[in-house]
Amino acid sequence: MLCAKSTLSPRCSSCREDPPMNPSRPPTDIHALPVELLTWIFELGSAFDYPYTKSPFLLKPDQAFIYLPSHNFQVVAHVCRHWRAVALRTQHLWTTLHIREEIHIERAEEYISRCSASIYTFDILIDTVAVEDHIPGITLYSHELERIFKLLLPVVHRWRTFHLKVRDQECKLVARKYLTSCGPGPKLETLQLYHFEDFRSSDGLYRATYKPPVTIFNNALPCLKNVSLIGVNLPWKESLYLTKLHHLELALHLDSVRPPYRWWDRMLRGSPNLGSLSLHYSGPKKQDGSSELSWFSIDKKISLPKLHELSFTDLDPDFLCRLLERLQLPSLKRLMLDLREQDFTPFIDFLTSPPEHPHPASISATLPPPTQHLSSELPVQYIGRLETLIIRGLDCGLTNWAALLRTTQSLRALDVAFAKTSPDFWKLFTHEGDAHVELNRCNSAKGRRNPALLPHLEVFTLSGVSGKDILSALCYRFRCLSQSVRRSEKWIVRWSDRRRRQDPELDALVDKGYWTPTGKDATVKVFIDTFDYTEDIEGADDETPSTSDEEEDEK
CATH class of the missing domain: 3.30.160 (Double Stranded RNA Binding Domain)
Known part of the structure; x- marks a missing residue:
């Protein structure tokens, strides 16, 4: 459809100016396209490599933000006068406000001026640095963050996604100041707040956590569907908007700032359409014997009928067992585990043990009386229906690793970082050493004769x-x-x-x-x-x- 000269590079001299018109011969190249069709092409191009395809959250607790080339698609406005005129009228091109350097602030200001129609909403990302990494004139710190908020607050009613990363207390204070006074976010669908810093000392940790959490957006976020809180906590009791969620990610929370179980229960039970749940050293607060922090009994299970993706990183095995036995996950298809530096044999045993088998003695003291199998939906059942299993790290016994693979016989995709597991785990795939003994033991226990792992992979x-x-x-x-x-x-x-x-x-x-x-x-x-x-x-x-x-x- 596009001619060879129709490159997006501004170096194309033949496309910088309008083409010469020959009245005896109608144009046959891209300049012959109707404006409506060219506008549609621009909109498709700006959506190429759409960053929200795999996840609604752009920031990850374990990696830097990945900048996609499609974020610069607005360069089409510099190809020629005709393209520029069409691009400036294509307001969809100017809705992505990713601000990672100081020069991006002026760019965001220009984008907002070009996207004036109230029907268009903004996708916003702000990526600041710690003071020791700040380069004046280039990176973003507290002064630049002040400028950004003053620019964005007049259009807060048009925010669709908001991702904010801060790395120290100065930027955190600026964020608290503006998010507590910005007013409602009537169209906000995705909220991601990321705060992580090197506290360096116990005093630094105290200063970062002693202040109570604040109310944001006037507690008025009627369209909120996706929430990611990395190192950030909220006033859980007052945050009634934390329901009707589709995706929830909680990461890097000390136990002292995690939600008590009653608010955790309200959050999940009020989100029947929840599709993914990710916990990275986070989750509900542990029990301490007080009624305020007590967990509900396991017969009050939380049903999440649409949850298809579950992710656990850096959590204790007994905590995971207690958490999962209170959930019903009939649609679970994808499980990611990054569980290292402890022996997770009890947890894997919990996932793969049939109902008639008791829990391991190592966790029996932490679990309630044996009513955990009263539900029709047991861990071994929904684990058996998994289609994708991702292992970023796992410490457990070889027998349990074999049982996990045997339980997940319906897997269509397996992703394992074997360098972060036991050296013996790989041997199950080659039938070497003691691995075949464990494999045959699993086969015999389940009455199987076919020794092949994962036949549907x-x-x-x-x-x-x-x-x-x-x-x-x-x-x-x-x-x-x-x-x-x-x-x-x-x-x-x-x-x-x-x-x-x-x-x-x-x-x-x-x-x-x-x-x-x-x-x-x-x-x-x-x-x-x-x-x-x-x-x-x-x-x-x-x-x-x-x-x-x-x-x-x-x-």
Whole structure:
């Protein structure tokens, strides 16, 4: 549809000016397109690489914000006079206000002036830095944050998404000042507040947490659907808008600032359409014997009929057991676990034990009397219906790892960072060492004869495994799978061109894929795809907040 000269680059000299008109021959290139069609193309282009496709939250507690090229699509306004005129009238182009540097403040001001129609709403992201990282004239700190809020508050009634990241107390105080006085947010659908800093001392931690949480947006957020609070807490009792949610993420909360269970119960029970729940060192406050903090009995389960995605990071095993036994999750399809530095054998056992089996002795003292299986929906049942399992880290026994894989036989996608698990976990896929003993034990317990793991698997994403071991697993897997369930699969491995020649077997798999004979001169191909990231698989991300000594004491 677009001619070769219709590049988005302003260097295209032939497109900077309007094309010469030949009255005897109608134009046939892009300049012949009706304005309505060109406007539609601009709107489609601005939505390319839509940042909310996978999640409504742009900021992650364990990684830096990823800037997408599509955020600069407004460059179409600089191609030629005709395009500029159309672009300036296409108000949808000017609704993304991502402010990460000081120069972005003036850009946001210009965008707001170009998007004057009240029917259009704004997607806002503000990414500030700590004072030691602040570069005047470039990065954002408290003074720049003041300017940003003064610019945005007049259109607060048109905010659709609002993401704010602060890294120290000065910026936090500015945010509190304006969010408590900005008035209602009648169209706000997504709210993400991120505060994490290096407290450096117990005094710093005290100054960051001693002030009580404040009321924001006048407690008037009638359209709110998605909430992410990372290191930020709210006055839970008064925040009645924390219901009717579709996505909820709570991260990096000391137990002292977490919601008591009664408000946790209100939040979830009042959100029957909740689709995803993510807890990263957060959740309801632990019991301390007082009636104010007591948890409801397990027969008062919270039903979340539409919750399909669940994520747990850095939580205690007994806490997870107590939490899950109070939930009913009949539609759960995706589970992400990042559980390290403790033995999570009791939790995995809780997930995979059939009803007639008691809970492990290690957690029996923390659980109520054995009425946990009165519900028709048990952990082992909804875990058995999972379609996607993601393991970012897991410490548990080999027997429990085998039981988890055997329980999740319906999996279509498995993603495991094997460098952050036990070295023996990978051996289940190659039938080496003691792993086959545990595998056969699981098979015998469940009356299965087919030793193949995950017969319905379609995509296997893995890292921390050598090419030689991957090849061994491929050979073993397709030898075990019966003829009736053999199909093409995709294995996605961590690799990039800069890693070439470090692992010749892996290089060969990436270049050629894997073919295996199936009999009668037929073969099945395993597609080998790749992914890569800059952080060391053995360590944490550069942006991963480290837990302070004071936080460890809270745990």
